[in-house]
Amino acid sequence: MAMLEIKNLKKSFGGIQALGGVDFHVNEGEIVSVIGPNGAGKTSFFNVITGIFSPDEGDIIFEGESIAGLTPSTITHRGVARTFQNVRLFPNLTIIENVMVGRHCRTSQGVFGALFKTKAFIEEEQAIEDHARDVLAFFGSRLRGYRENQPAFALSYANRRRLEIARAMATEPRLLLLDEPTAGMNPKETIELTGLIGKLRDERGYTIVMIEHDMRVVGQVSDRVVVLDHGVKIAEGDYESVASNENVIEAYLGRPAEDGAHT
DSSP states (O other): OOSEEEEEEEEEEEEEEEEEEEEEETTTTTEEEOOOOOTTTTHHHHHHHHHSOOOEEEEEEEEEEOOTTTTTTHHHHHHHEEEEEEEEEOOSBBBBHOEEEEHHOOOOHHHHHHTTOHHHHHHHHHHHHHHHHHHHTTTTTGSSSSGGGGBGGGGGGHHHHHHHHHHHTTTTEEEEESSSTTTTTTHHHHHHHHHHHHHHHHTTEEEEEEEOEEEEEEEHHSEEEEEEEEEEEEEEHHHHHHHHHHHHHHHHHHHOOOOOOOO
């Protein structure tokens, strides 16, 4: 059984089709990349999966149960976490506090415990902090040690990207959705984060769906590649077959002029 199965997913905004009946699946332990030109519907795809928008039609089945139309917080609690194309951190919180925020979706203590600092609340807060440090340890010296107490705004762009992934990890997801994780990075940073994505699956056991524009990254980490264009799936398969697919080439480069045609 697929971990995530999407059937005939449709979404429009003001009469403009963002998703036009997308079928999609990802099996446990896979890394699947979703690619396509700008405006292909990739981020809308993630937004509907994670409850930011409700689908107009279709269903989203995660681990055998429909999550279509549920709130983002409920979907996160079910085990789906995401990062965003534009980094969305709490810039004035420290690195460890940003990660702890992600973990709070798994807490059980309420307002009473917070107000009166009950033993259960203190123990839970300590557990949250310990879990945050375990998550940060995955990133090594980039986010650990003295950096833990630095404000997020002091981080380099690449480390902010890492921190956003760390915050998603803190929610204890089984499925990670990464929206252009290497966007804006230089070649060295891209190589490092590409290796990190593979380790997320191989060492931490996450199933990953990734939107990515850098085809070198897609080719290195993906088990399968799905191509969207104008909200419609136009190709699916391994990287080599997708990269040579005529429909994919046309979506990125346009239709070639007919022989003998005049410009």
